[in-house]
Amino acid sequence: MEEDIYLHKLNLRNVKPTAIRLLILRTMMEMNRAVSQPDLEEKLQTVDKSTIFRTISLFLDRHLIHAIDDGSGALKYAVCSDDCTCSVSDQHVHFYCEGCHRAFCFRSQAVPVVQAPEGFVLYRVNYVLKGLCPACAARPDKD
16 A cells, blocks of 8 residues: 555654645645745645645655755755665765756765775765756757
8 A cells, every 4th residue: 555655654753644644745745846935835835835835844854855955046955765864875876957956866886985084084975967867858949
């Protein structure tokens, strides 16, 4: 059953499966890309903005989703894989399309390893490629 996937993901991260949390998680997974809070607000117009914000914060805290700073001015969020701990070794490359302004996770491409100088402690890596996604690249009106 499809609903079991969402319940499994929430239970794995010790998140109580309320109707709103299930709805937000399902929406994020169905959009099949990284989404911003305004993206979710537009898609889920019947859900209060503060509820969406609190749910995103909870999901981030429990490592159910990860945040992406793609340089667009709005953080994007994507659902983590079941084995993700959001550590540096779990980080992957992201792609920001300058045509449609969507961000995509390239989960199979790990972030290049950079050795920080002695004394520095690395917690997060943000590695974003920018260009055009296949749909935008195929458009005849692209610049």
